[in-house]
Amino acid sequence: MKRPTRALVAAVALGSLTAVTGCSGEGEPMTFDGPGATAAAPGGSAAPAPSKGTGGTVPRTLMPTGPKAEFTTANTLADGTRIGVTTLHGAKSGFTGKVWVWAPQQYFDPKYAKSGFPVLIALPGGNGYPNNYWMGTDLKLQSSISEWSKEGKSLPFVVVMPVLNPDDKYYYDGSDIPGQPRMGTWMTEDVPDFVRANFRTFTSRDGWAFMGSSSGGFVGLKSVLKHPDKFKAVIASGPDTVPDSPLWAGHEKERRANDPERLAALLGSRPDSEDRRVYLAFQVGSRESGVPALRTFVRKYTKGPVKSRLQVIPDGGHNARTYVRGMGDGSIQWISEHLQAPVPGP
Numbered sequence: 001m002k003r004p005t006r007a008l009v010a011a012v013a014l015g016s017l018t019a020v021t022g023c024s025g026e027g028e029p030m031t032f033d034g035p036g037a038t039a040a041a042p043g044g045s046a047a048p049a050p051s052k053g054t055g056g057t058v059p060r061t062l063m064p065t066g067p068k069a070e071f072t073t074a075n076t077l078a079d080g081t082r083i084g085v086t087t088l089h090g091a092k093s094g095f096t097g098k099v100w101v102w103a104p105q106q107y108f109d110p111k112y113a114k115s116g117f118p119v120l121i122a123l124p125g126g127n128g129y130p131n132n133y134w135m136g137t138d139l140k141l142q143s144s145i146s147e148w149s150k151e152g153k154s155l156p157f158v159v160v161m162p163v164l165n166p167d168d169k170y171y172y173d174g175s176d177i178p179g180q181p182r183m184g185t186w187m188t189e190d191v192p193d194f195v196r197a198n199f200r201t202f203t204s205r206d207g208w209a210f211m212g213s214s215s216g217g218f219v220g221l222k223s224v225l226k227h228p229d230k231f232k233a234v235i236a237s238g239p240d241t242v243p244d245s246p247l248w249a250g251h252e253k254e255r256r257a258n259d260p261e262r263l264a265a266l267l268g269s270r271p272d273s274e275d276r277r278v279y280l281a282f283q284v285g286s287r288e289s290g291v292p293a294l295r296t297f298v299r300k301y302t303k304g305p306v307k308s309r310l311q312v313i314p315d316g317g318h319n320a321r322t323y324v325r326g327m328g329d330g331s332i333q334w335i336s337e338h339l340q341a342p343v344p345g346p
Contacts (some may be wrong), residue, residue, distance in 0.1 A: 002152045025073040025221070030084050031200060032071065032103050058201040061116035061343075062196060069198050074100055075137050078180050079146060081105055083135055086206050088162070090190030093182040097163040099194060100135035102142045104149060104156040106342060107200075115342040116202040119195055120145075120157035120209050121187075123216025125238070125320065127171065128164025129311035135161050140318050144328060154332040155341050157209075158199055162191045172221030176260040180247055184258070188230065189225050202270055206340035209233040213323050218260070225263035228305075233279040233335040237323035238288055259303065279338045280308040283326040285316025309334050338340035 070086030083102045083152065107117055122134040122141065131313065134141050141159065148154035158235050166181040176184040203206055207230045210220030217239030224234040241260050248255040256262055270276060280302075282294050294310055302308040310330055316322035 002278040008166045011242070025076055025082065028073045030073045030161065032084065032101065032107070033037060034108045034200070035110040061114060062203050063201060063279055064211070065197050068199060069194065071101070072134055075101075077137060077146070077345050079105060079264045081142070081146070083137075083142065085135065088190065088194050090182075090186045091193070092189045093176075093185035095166060095181045095183065095186045095190070096162055097186070098130070098132075099163070099191065100132055100161040101195075101198075102161075103199070104142075104146055104157045104158070106149065106156040107158065111344040112342050114200075114345055116200045116207055116340070118155045118159045118207045118209065118339050119160060119192075119199075119344050120202060120211050121160045121162070121191060121220070123162075123164055123174075123212035124212065124215055125212075125214030125318075128216060129166065129168045130163065130341050132161040132163055133320065134159070139324060141324055144324055145332070148332055153328070153336070155336045155339055156202075158195070160191060160195055162187065164219065170247055171215055171245045172247065173243045173258060175224060175243065175245075176254075177245065177247045178251050178254060182224075184226075187219060188227050192230070202340050204340060205230055205232045206338075209235075209335055209339060210325075211235040211237075212239065213320050214318065218243075220256055221265065221280065222260045224280070225260050225267060225306075226258065228267060228278045229277055232277075233281065235281045235283060235327060235331045235335060235337055237283040237326065238285065238290055238318045239282070239294075241293060249310075257317060261297070264297075264301035264306050268306040270304055271336055272304045272330055277305040277307055278336055279337075280306065281331040281335050282308060282310045283323055283331055284310070285313045285318060285326075287316060288318050290318075 013252040032147035069085045069086040071079050073082050074085040075083040080136050085100045088099045124133045145154050149156040172183040174183050176182040212220035220234040221239050224231045243255050243258050282289050284294050298308045298310050311326050313326040
């Protein structure tokens with residue numbers, strides 16, 4: 001079951017606390033318009049960048065397509081970058097929820113004005129409602145990515161943090177469960193469409209990844225395996241590997257269509273090729289009970305185009321702080337090596 005342990009609940013509380021105890025400019029209108037704002041052509045044109053991507057092809061930048069969202073400041077980092085929040089009305093899912101976003105300093109550097117940036121969709125553990133705890137500064141996700149990118153360990157990701165569930169009563173498994181809010185469409189279509197509307201991205205899947213803890217790790221894992229044409233990598237920390245929402249009752253066919261084990265088996269049976277490879281970076285604390293299950297998943301389903309890496313974090317528990325530490329110890333670098341970096345102009 002994807003019920004949060006006490007440690008993970010503590011992480012949720014800490015992440016939420018940062019949002020309500022105040023920060024520089026909290027609640028003020030803000031914008032992510034960078035130096036590329038004036039370079040964007042109507043309709044969000046795709047522009048070639050002057051170097052090759054991970055698949056050996058020239059990456060293409062998609063300028064923001066609009067319409068532009070209205071952001072307010074949720075938190076401010078020590079380097080002056082801000083975490084903004086807005087309300088997204090999902091055109092395809094029909095679901096309305098909050099989305100938090102952070103862009104690194106490099107995004108505002110004029111030398112990257114015509115380049116896309118890789119996107120990391122970060123999902124929390126627990127119910128992930130009404131807040132996504134990664135939007136707090138106490139867990140240091142964004143500040144760590146900032147430092148890792150300067151050290152060459154991570155790409156400078158745009159971090160996108162949507163709400164995970166429509167309420168705090170059930171887990172919806174990031175799926176379109178019949179008769180329920182369409183959280184699968186929200187996560188894999190509406191949220192990416194929103195990012196493309198507001199940020200410089202890449203047209204290729206080489207620029208798209210997930211990161212999630214516990215229940216969020218399940219959703220990220222399932223989303224990449226179900227949509228390898230849209231997303232290339234995931235850091236799945238302490239995840240379940242089977243759908244277990246009680247809302248699946250009576251919908252076995254749909255549940256199976258959202259089962260990471262079945263999805264991995266199907267993808268793994270296909271011929272290996274660069275255009276369908278996915279990279280699954282599993283993380284688990286050494287003190288967690290889920291270590292054997294993840295070892296089994298890696299052994300059974302890492303085949304063909306399904307590539308994986310398992311990091312057992314020494315003395316780690318089932319909590320967000322452990323997982324950020326694990327990212328710095330190797331997981332973020334591994335997925336970064338398989339994703340598209342922003343390309344500086346001449």
